[in-house]
Amino acid sequence: MTAHILVVEGEEKLARFIELELRYEGYRVSLAPAGTTGIAAVREIQVDLIIWDWSLPDLLGLEICRHFQSSGSKTQIILLSSIHDVSACITGLDAGADDYVVKPFKIEELLARVRARLRRNQADVNSYILQFEDLSLNRRTWEVYRGKRLIELTAKEFELLEYLLSHPRQVIPRSEILQQIWGYDFLGDSNIIEVYIRYLRLKLEVNDEKRLIHTVRGVGYVLRQESLKQLASEKFANLH
Structure with missing residues:
Protein backbone atom coordinates (compact mmCIF):
# COMPACT_ATOMS: atom_id res chain seq x y z
CA MET A 1 0.00 0.00 0.00
CA ILE A 129 0.95 -8.22 12.55
CA LEU A 130 0.67 -12.00 12.62
CA GLN A 131 -0.20 -13.79 9.40
CA PHE A 132 -0.71 -17.34 8.20
CA GLU A 133 -2.04 -18.11 4.73
CA ASP A 134 -4.85 -15.57 4.11
CA LEU A 135 -5.49 -15.06 7.84
CA SER A 136 -4.00 -11.96 9.50
CA LEU A 137 -4.23 -10.50 13.00
CA ASN A 138 -3.22 -6.98 14.02
CA ARG A 139 -2.16 -6.77 17.67
CA ARG A 140 -2.44 -2.96 17.75
CA THR A 141 -5.84 -2.47 16.15
CA TRP A 142 -7.37 -5.81 17.25
CA GLU A 143 -8.47 -6.45 13.67
CA VAL A 144 -8.60 -9.93 12.16
CA TYR A 145 -8.98 -10.56 8.42
CA ARG A 146 -9.56 -13.68 6.34
CA GLY A 147 -8.53 -12.37 2.96
CA LYS A 148 -10.38 -9.05 2.71
CA ARG A 149 -13.15 -10.14 5.10
CA LEU A 150 -13.07 -8.49 8.53
CA ILE A 151 -13.84 -10.93 11.33
CA GLU A 152 -15.22 -9.76 14.67
CA LEU A 153 -13.92 -11.73 17.64
CA THR A 154 -14.50 -11.57 21.37
CA ALA A 155 -11.50 -10.77 23.56
CA LYS A 156 -10.96 -14.42 24.48
CA GLU A 157 -11.35 -15.61 20.87
CA PHE A 158 -8.80 -13.00 19.80
CA GLU A 159 -6.38 -14.10 22.53
CA LEU A 160 -6.68 -17.76 21.54
CA LEU A 161 -6.22 -17.05 17.84
CA GLU A 162 -3.24 -14.79 18.59
CA TYR A 163 -1.57 -17.61 20.51
CA LEU A 164 -2.13 -20.08 17.67
CA LEU A 165 -0.81 -17.58 15.11
CA SER A 166 2.26 -17.03 17.27
CA HIS A 167 3.07 -20.74 16.97
CA PRO A 168 2.21 -21.74 13.38
CA ARG A 169 2.64 -25.41 12.41
CA GLN A 170 3.37 -26.31 16.04
CA VAL A 171 1.15 -28.80 17.82
CA ILE A 172 0.10 -27.05 21.02
CA PRO A 173 -1.11 -29.32 23.86
CA ARG A 174 -4.48 -28.58 25.44
CA SER A 175 -2.77 -28.14 28.81
CA GLU A 176 -0.53 -25.39 27.40
CA ILE A 177 -3.44 -23.56 25.80
CA LEU A 178 -5.45 -23.77 29.01
CA GLN A 179 -2.52 -22.42 31.01
CA GLN A 180 -1.64 -19.58 28.62
CA ILE A 181 -5.16 -18.39 27.78
CA TRP A 182 -7.21 -19.22 30.88
CA GLY A 183 -4.52 -19.37 33.58
CA TYR A 184 -3.28 -21.84 36.14
CA ASP A 185 -6.26 -21.43 38.44
CA PHE A 186 -9.00 -21.95 35.86
CA LEU A 187 -11.80 -24.02 37.36
CA GLY A 188 -14.41 -23.71 34.61
CA ASP A 189 -15.72 -26.10 31.99
CA SER A 190 -13.11 -28.70 31.01
CA ASN A 191 -14.32 -28.47 27.41
CA ILE A 192 -13.77 -24.70 27.23
CA ILE A 193 -10.98 -25.02 24.65
CA GLU A 194 -13.11 -27.15 22.32
CA VAL A 195 -15.93 -24.62 22.65
CA TYR A 196 -13.72 -21.68 21.66
CA ILE A 197 -12.01 -23.58 18.86
CA ARG A 198 -15.48 -24.27 17.48
CA TYR A 199 -16.35 -20.55 17.77
CA LEU A 200 -13.19 -19.62 15.85
CA ARG A 201 -13.80 -22.17 13.12
CA LEU A 202 -17.37 -20.96 12.62
CA LYS A 203 -16.09 -17.40 12.13
CA LEU A 204 -13.06 -18.28 10.04
CA GLU A 205 -14.88 -20.66 7.67
CA VAL A 206 -18.04 -18.68 6.91
CA ASN A 207 -17.57 -18.81 3.13
CA ASP A 208 -16.29 -22.40 2.99
CA GLU A 209 -12.72 -21.18 3.44
CA LYS A 210 -10.27 -24.02 4.01
CA ARG A 211 -9.68 -25.06 7.59
CA LEU A 212 -6.55 -23.71 9.28
CA ILE A 213 -7.08 -24.80 12.90
CA HIS A 214 -6.75 -28.59 13.12
CA THR A 215 -7.30 -31.03 15.96
CA VAL A 216 -4.52 -33.44 16.88
CA ARG A 217 -6.48 -36.12 18.71
CA GLY A 218 -5.36 -36.82 22.25
CA VAL A 219 -2.87 -33.90 22.16
CA GLY A 220 -4.18 -30.48 21.20
CA TYR A 221 -4.38 -28.15 18.19
CA VAL A 222 -2.21 -26.92 15.36
CA LEU A 223 -2.44 -24.04 12.89
CA ARG A 224 -1.44 -25.43 9.49
CA GLN A 225 -2.55 -25.98 5.92
CA GLU A 226 -4.81 -28.87 5.05
CA SER A 227 -2.86 -31.79 3.70
CA LEU A 228 -3.75 -33.39 0.37
CA LYS A 229 -4.61 -36.57 2.26
CA GLN A 230 -7.13 -34.70 4.43
CA LEU A 231 -8.70 -32.98 1.45
CA ALA A 232 -9.02 -36.29 -0.38
CA SER A 233 -10.59 -38.05 2.63
CA GLU A 234 -13.08 -35.20 3.10
CA LYS A 235 -14.08 -35.33 -0.58
CA PHE A 236 -14.45 -39.08 -0.34
CA ALA A 237 -16.62 -38.73 2.77
CA ASN A 238 -18.82 -36.21 1.00
CA LEU A 239 -19.49 -38.72 -1.79
CA HIS A 240 -20.91 -41.31 0.61
Whole structure:
Protein backbone atom coordinates (compact mmCIF):
# COMPACT_ATOMS: atom_id res chain seq x y z
CA MET A 1 0.00 0.00 0.00
CA THR A 2 1.26 3.50 -0.89
CA ALA A 3 2.48 5.46 2.13
CA HIS A 4 0.48 8.55 3.09
CA ILE A 5 2.56 11.56 4.18
CA LEU A 6 1.29 14.70 5.88
CA VAL A 7 3.33 17.88 5.27
CA VAL A 8 2.71 20.62 7.86
CA GLU A 9 4.60 23.62 6.51
CA GLY A 10 3.82 27.33 6.71
CA GLU A 11 5.83 28.39 3.66
CA GLU A 12 3.41 27.74 0.81
CA LYS A 13 6.02 27.50 -1.96
CA LEU A 14 8.16 25.09 0.03
CA ALA A 15 5.14 23.00 0.98
CA ARG A 16 4.06 22.72 -2.66
CA PHE A 17 7.58 21.84 -3.76
CA ILE A 18 7.83 19.07 -1.17
CA GLU A 19 4.36 17.83 -2.15
CA LEU A 20 5.26 17.62 -5.85
CA GLU A 21 8.50 15.77 -5.17
CA LEU A 22 6.80 13.28 -2.83
CA ARG A 23 3.98 12.67 -5.31
CA TYR A 24 6.56 12.13 -8.04
CA GLU A 25 8.08 9.41 -5.84
CA GLY A 26 4.66 7.74 -5.66
CA TYR A 27 3.52 8.79 -2.18
CA ARG A 28 0.08 10.07 -1.25
CA VAL A 29 0.41 13.56 0.25
CA SER A 30 -1.78 15.85 2.35
CA LEU A 31 -0.87 19.46 3.15
CA ALA A 32 -1.59 21.57 6.24
CA PRO A 33 -0.45 25.22 6.42
CA ALA A 34 -0.57 25.52 10.21
CA GLY A 35 -0.23 23.50 13.38
CA THR A 36 -3.94 23.46 14.21
CA THR A 37 -4.89 22.27 10.73
CA GLY A 38 -2.14 19.69 10.98
CA ILE A 39 -3.61 18.32 14.20
CA ALA A 40 -7.07 18.26 12.61
CA ALA A 41 -5.69 16.34 9.63
CA VAL A 42 -4.04 13.74 11.87
CA ARG A 43 -7.39 13.15 13.58
CA GLU A 44 -9.26 12.75 10.29
CA ILE A 45 -6.87 10.69 8.17
CA GLN A 46 -4.42 7.90 8.81
CA VAL A 47 -0.88 8.90 7.91
CA ASP A 48 2.35 6.94 7.90
CA LEU A 49 4.73 9.89 8.26
CA ILE A 50 4.55 13.58 9.20
CA ILE A 51 6.94 16.28 7.96
CA TRP A 52 6.45 19.14 10.44
CA ASP A 53 7.87 22.67 10.39
CA TRP A 54 9.56 23.44 13.70
CA SER A 55 8.62 27.15 13.79
CA LEU A 56 4.91 27.33 12.95
CA PRO A 57 3.54 30.32 14.91
CA ASP A 58 0.42 28.60 16.24
CA LEU A 59 1.95 25.29 17.28
CA LEU A 60 5.68 24.65 17.52
CA GLY A 61 7.08 21.41 16.18
CA LEU A 62 8.45 20.57 19.61
CA GLU A 63 4.96 20.75 21.09
CA ILE A 64 3.52 18.31 18.58
CA CYS A 65 6.47 15.95 19.08
CA ARG A 66 5.94 15.95 22.83
CA HIS A 67 2.21 15.39 22.31
CA PHE A 68 2.78 12.38 20.07
CA GLN A 69 5.43 10.99 22.39
CA SER A 70 3.19 11.25 25.47
CA SER A 71 0.22 9.70 23.63
CA GLY A 72 2.25 6.66 22.63
CA SER A 73 1.76 7.31 18.91
CA LYS A 74 4.05 5.36 16.57
CA THR A 75 3.68 7.84 13.70
CA GLN A 76 7.11 8.91 12.45
CA ILE A 77 7.86 12.67 12.53
CA ILE A 78 10.55 14.52 10.57
CA LEU A 79 11.15 18.04 11.89
CA LEU A 80 12.12 20.78 9.44
CA SER A 81 14.05 23.64 11.01
CA SER A 82 16.13 26.65 9.99
CA ILE A 83 18.12 26.40 13.23
CA HIS A 84 21.66 25.29 12.38
CA ASP A 85 22.56 24.11 15.84
CA VAL A 86 23.42 20.68 17.26
CA SER A 87 21.67 21.43 20.55
CA ALA A 88 18.43 22.27 18.69
CA CYS A 89 18.65 18.96 16.85
CA ILE A 90 19.14 17.10 20.15
CA THR A 91 16.22 18.99 21.70
CA GLY A 92 13.97 18.02 18.79
CA LEU A 93 14.95 14.36 18.93
CA ASP A 94 14.54 14.25 22.71
CA ALA A 95 11.07 15.78 22.33
CA GLY A 96 10.02 12.81 20.21
CA ALA A 97 10.99 13.65 16.63
CA ASP A 98 12.37 10.73 14.64
CA ASP A 99 14.56 12.87 12.38
CA TYR A 100 15.72 16.47 11.99
CA VAL A 101 16.37 18.20 8.66
CA VAL A 102 17.87 21.69 8.49
CA LYS A 103 16.60 24.31 5.99
CA PRO A 104 17.62 24.93 3.32
CA PHE A 105 18.03 21.29 2.34
CA LYS A 106 18.54 19.30 -0.83
CA ILE A 107 15.32 17.52 -1.74
CA GLU A 108 17.31 14.31 -2.32
CA GLU A 109 18.33 14.37 1.34
CA LEU A 110 14.74 14.80 2.54
CA LEU A 111 13.52 11.99 0.26
CA ALA A 112 16.25 9.71 1.60
CA ARG A 113 15.19 10.51 5.18
CA VAL A 114 11.56 9.79 4.24
CA ARG A 115 12.49 6.38 2.78
CA ALA A 116 14.50 5.51 5.89
CA ARG A 117 11.64 6.44 8.21
CA LEU A 118 9.10 4.47 6.19
CA ARG A 119 11.35 1.40 6.25
CA ARG A 120 11.37 1.71 10.03
CA ASN A 121 7.58 1.97 9.95
CA GLN A 122 7.35 -1.25 7.98
CA ALA A 123 9.63 -3.03 10.44
CA ASP A 124 7.39 -1.90 13.31
CA VAL A 125 4.26 -3.04 11.46
CA ASN A 126 5.75 -6.48 10.89
CA SER A 127 6.29 -6.85 14.63
CA TYR A 128 2.61 -6.51 15.51
CA ILE A 129 0.95 -8.22 12.55
CA LEU A 130 0.67 -12.00 12.62
CA GLN A 131 -0.20 -13.79 9.40
CA PHE A 132 -0.71 -17.34 8.20
CA GLU A 133 -2.04 -18.11 4.73
CA ASP A 134 -4.85 -15.57 4.11
CA LEU A 135 -5.49 -15.06 7.84
CA SER A 136 -4.00 -11.96 9.50
CA LEU A 137 -4.23 -10.50 13.00
CA ASN A 138 -3.22 -6.98 14.02
CA ARG A 139 -2.16 -6.77 17.67
CA ARG A 140 -2.44 -2.96 17.75
CA THR A 141 -5.84 -2.47 16.15
CA TRP A 142 -7.37 -5.81 17.25
CA GLU A 143 -8.47 -6.45 13.67
CA VAL A 144 -8.60 -9.93 12.16
CA TYR A 145 -8.98 -10.56 8.42
CA ARG A 146 -9.56 -13.68 6.34
CA GLY A 147 -8.53 -12.37 2.96
CA LYS A 148 -10.38 -9.05 2.71
CA ARG A 149 -13.15 -10.14 5.10
CA LEU A 150 -13.07 -8.49 8.53
CA ILE A 151 -13.84 -10.93 11.33
CA GLU A 152 -15.22 -9.76 14.67
CA LEU A 153 -13.92 -11.73 17.64
CA THR A 154 -14.50 -11.57 21.37
CA ALA A 155 -11.50 -10.77 23.56
CA LYS A 156 -10.96 -14.42 24.48
CA GLU A 157 -11.35 -15.61 20.87
CA PHE A 158 -8.80 -13.00 19.80
CA GLU A 159 -6.38 -14.10 22.53
CA LEU A 160 -6.68 -17.76 21.54
CA LEU A 161 -6.22 -17.05 17.84
CA GLU A 162 -3.24 -14.79 18.59
CA TYR A 163 -1.57 -17.61 20.51
CA LEU A 164 -2.13 -20.08 17.67
CA LEU A 165 -0.81 -17.58 15.11
CA SER A 166 2.26 -17.03 17.27
CA HIS A 167 3.07 -20.74 16.97
CA PRO A 168 2.21 -21.74 13.38
CA ARG A 169 2.64 -25.41 12.41
CA GLN A 170 3.37 -26.31 16.04
CA VAL A 171 1.15 -28.80 17.82
CA ILE A 172 0.10 -27.05 21.02
CA PRO A 173 -1.11 -29.32 23.86
CA ARG A 174 -4.48 -28.58 25.44
CA SER A 175 -2.77 -28.14 28.81
CA GLU A 176 -0.53 -25.39 27.40
CA ILE A 177 -3.44 -23.56 25.80
CA LEU A 178 -5.45 -23.77 29.01
CA GLN A 179 -2.52 -22.42 31.01
CA GLN A 180 -1.64 -19.58 28.62
CA ILE A 181 -5.16 -18.39 27.78
CA TRP A 182 -7.21 -19.22 30.88
CA GLY A 183 -4.52 -19.37 33.58
CA TYR A 184 -3.28 -21.84 36.14
CA ASP A 185 -6.26 -21.43 38.44
CA PHE A 186 -9.00 -21.95 35.86
CA LEU A 187 -11.80 -24.02 37.36
CA GLY A 188 -14.41 -23.71 34.61
CA ASP A 189 -15.72 -26.10 31.99
CA SER A 190 -13.11 -28.70 31.01
CA ASN A 191 -14.32 -28.47 27.41
CA ILE A 192 -13.77 -24.70 27.23
CA ILE A 193 -10.98 -25.02 24.65
CA GLU A 194 -13.11 -27.15 22.32
CA VAL A 195 -15.93 -24.62 22.65
CA TYR A 196 -13.72 -21.68 21.66
CA ILE A 197 -12.01 -23.58 18.86
CA ARG A 198 -15.48 -24.27 17.48
CA TYR A 199 -16.35 -20.55 17.77
CA LEU A 200 -13.19 -19.62 15.85
CA ARG A 201 -13.80 -22.17 13.12
CA LEU A 202 -17.37 -20.96 12.62
CA LYS A 203 -16.09 -17.40 12.13
CA LEU A 204 -13.06 -18.28 10.04
CA GLU A 205 -14.88 -20.66 7.67
CA VAL A 206 -18.04 -18.68 6.91
CA ASN A 207 -17.57 -18.81 3.13
CA ASP A 208 -16.29 -22.40 2.99
CA GLU A 209 -12.72 -21.18 3.44
CA LYS A 210 -10.27 -24.02 4.01
CA ARG A 211 -9.68 -25.06 7.59
CA LEU A 212 -6.55 -23.71 9.28
CA ILE A 213 -7.08 -24.80 12.90
CA HIS A 214 -6.75 -28.59 13.12
CA THR A 215 -7.30 -31.03 15.96
CA VAL A 216 -4.52 -33.44 16.88
CA ARG A 217 -6.48 -36.12 18.71
CA GLY A 218 -5.36 -36.82 22.25
CA VAL A 219 -2.87 -33.90 22.16
CA GLY A 220 -4.18 -30.48 21.20
CA TYR A 221 -4.38 -28.15 18.19
CA VAL A 222 -2.21 -26.92 15.36
CA LEU A 223 -2.44 -24.04 12.89
CA ARG A 224 -1.44 -25.43 9.49
CA GLN A 225 -2.55 -25.98 5.92
CA GLU A 226 -4.81 -28.87 5.05
CA SER A 227 -2.86 -31.79 3.70
CA LEU A 228 -3.75 -33.39 0.37
CA LYS A 229 -4.61 -36.57 2.26
CA GLN A 230 -7.13 -34.70 4.43
CA LEU A 231 -8.70 -32.98 1.45
CA ALA A 232 -9.02 -36.29 -0.38
CA SER A 233 -10.59 -38.05 2.63
CA GLU A 234 -13.08 -35.20 3.10
CA LYS A 235 -14.08 -35.33 -0.58
CA PHE A 236 -14.45 -39.08 -0.34
CA ALA A 237 -16.62 -38.73 2.77
CA ASN A 238 -18.82 -36.21 1.00
CA LEU A 239 -19.49 -38.72 -1.79
CA HIS A 240 -20.91 -41.31 0.61
